[in-house]
Amino acid sequence: MSEYFEIAYAAATNRLCLFTGTGFSKAISDNEAPSWQGLLEELCDLLPNSEEIKESLFPENKSAQLSLEEAAQVISIKLSAIGKNIHEEIAGLIGEVDLDDEIEEIEEFFSSRSFRVITTNYDKLAEKLTGENSCQSITPGKPIPRSSANVKIYHVHGSVDSPENMVVTSEDYFRFINGDSYFSRKLSTVLHENTVVILGYSLGDTNLKAIISDYKGFSKSHVIGSNIFLVSRSAVDQHVKDYYSHCYGIRVIDEVNTDRFFQELNDKIPKVSGIAERSLKSIRKVMNDGFHFKEAFLKLDDSFYRIISSLSAEGLSLNDARVVEMLGEVVESKRELTLEHNAWEQYEHLAGWLVYLASIMEIQGTSIEEQFLKATLRSMTTMRKEYYIGYSWHAYKVWKKRWPTVVASNRALIKRHIEDNTSWSDALSLVNSIES
Incomplete structure (x- = not known):
């Protein structure tokens, strides 16, 4: 598929960013990582009358009155009343989650490539995946490293390394959305400068929608192709795909689980790595020196995908x-x-x-x-x-x-x-x- 060629080309030219959510952590932990609601329900178990509170916040047969971050705020208030801190309790629960033993394709990619990860997950599973590959974990409340690393992981909602700075409650989200922090700026910058693959994430997050909408306005005004992909393990309805494309500039790769996605990517990267530098040299000659592509090159099936990918790598619109x-x-x-x-x-x-x-x-x-x-x-x-x-x-x-x-x-x-x-x-x- 041309999408995998494009993503592999971005990886080969150090322009790939993975945007990971809860679903990614679940995929690499054999489903041990809790969902956002599941985590909040675990916190409710620490409270007196836990079943009553869970039924109130997460009713089974009707819509919840509060969003999850609002439910987290309620739980935070109740935990404080019994001398517990929601951020520290979450850090304790998340810290117990470990990697699955059978994720070879994912580990191969993380341990051998240069790329960026932007994650809203609090866990450090992505860091564990990199193995001996040089890695920087960047989180609010901790010093920002100045040195280089093959893998940079930005915890935009905080991590277990600094529980007090995690974005959990509605109050935390309000500060994050309305603040001009290093992390909110970095998130927007990465969307503009890299090919972004969204893994284990939905578009329900208000802040994510705002940032991607900002990117879409930029991309339409510059008439460039979208460089954001959403990978879904289940089938996505055509009307929903059209909505993602029109409103957010997102291309959907559906019916693909996380392991298969990285298997496809690992298969493509060796070939793409071998031609990436030549493709960049060729596009520069064509665009700057008046050269034309040779007929023998244009007869190749993948030549057009090389051209489009190298245009993007050169920042050409x-x-x-x-x-x-x-x-x-x-x-x-x-x-x-x-x-x-x-x-x-x-x-x-x-x-x-x-x-x-x-x-x-x-x-x-x-x-x-x-x-x-x-x-x-x-x-x-x-x-x-x-x-x-x-x-x-x-x-x-x-x-x-x-x-x-x-x-x-x-x-x-x-x-x-x-x-x-x-x-x-x-x-x-x-x-x-x-x-x-």
């Missing part, structure tokens, strides 16, 4: 006229390669390139729109659902499999163009396969 012109030339060159005799693999490549481009940026209104639609029409009118001489069966499979990943506005744009310019049944069936 699709708002740059040179970038737009170059991408237009690349797409047109690939379309022309499909005109050659027996160029069937080029049909499949072209389909993959177009659907990938349509999944990372909104096409309408950009100067690449005309070339993109021309190539898309060519691709869709030379594909066929069933095997048939003269048409590409593999190109159809690419469009069919990847069509749900296309940004909703691009699906609408492509649908209008196909309906206006062809009566080819397989193309029409495909563009109408998802409701708007």
Whole structure:
């Protein structure tokens, strides 16, 4: 998948950040790490009349009246009344959680790569994963290291190293959201400068939504592709994927558990590492010195993914006229390669390139729109659902499999163009396969 290539490229060029939540800790601890609500319920067990309080805060058959951070505030008040501190009690419970013995793929990545982790987890499991790899654990209330390290882990909500600074209650969250701390600034900076993979996290956190919304405004104004991925072990409804993409610029990789995600990443990184430096040199020559990509390079299936990844690594925007012109030339060159005799693999490549481009940026209104639609029409009118001489069966499979990943506005744009310019049944069936 092109998403894994992109993430692996970011890892190979030291531009990857993992954004981890409770689900990640559960995945690497054989489910020993408690959920946020589960942790609060454990705290209730320390109180007199614990069952009554749990039923009040976390009713089974109706919606809770309070959010989890508000419930934490209630529990904090009640713990204080019996001489206990909620932050210290949480640190004690979390400190007992340890790593699972069967997470080899995750340990391999953490122990051998350079990357950043931003986490809202209080535990130190990510630090344990790094093994002998150089690692810095950065948490509120502790000095910020000035030296370099392969892995930097930012505990934006605090950690067990400094319980009094953990963000737990509604009062803590209010201070965090409204404060201009090093950690809130670092979180926003990392979103802009790295490819971010969200693991074990939901979008329910108000602060997370605010920061990602800020990023989305930046990305749309610069016409760049989204660099935020949400990995989900369960299937995500298409309407929800479209919502994530439209509102937050997030691409969803669903039906993938944490271990499989790192297995895919570990498989891709060796190859990507071998070409990353060459790709960066090539994009610099093309963008700065007037060079053009060679035909032999453009015939390769992964050349387009190399180009897009190296553009991102160089900090180049699709708002740059040179970038737009170059991408237009690349797409047109690939379309022309499909005109050659027996160029069937080029049909499949072209389909993959177009659907990938349509999944990372909104096409309408950009100067690449005309070339993109021309190539898309060519691709869709030379594909066929069933095997048939003269048409590409593999190109159809690419469009069919990847069509749900296309940004909703691009699906609408492509649908209008196909309906206006062809009566080819397989193309029409495909563009109408998802409701708007």
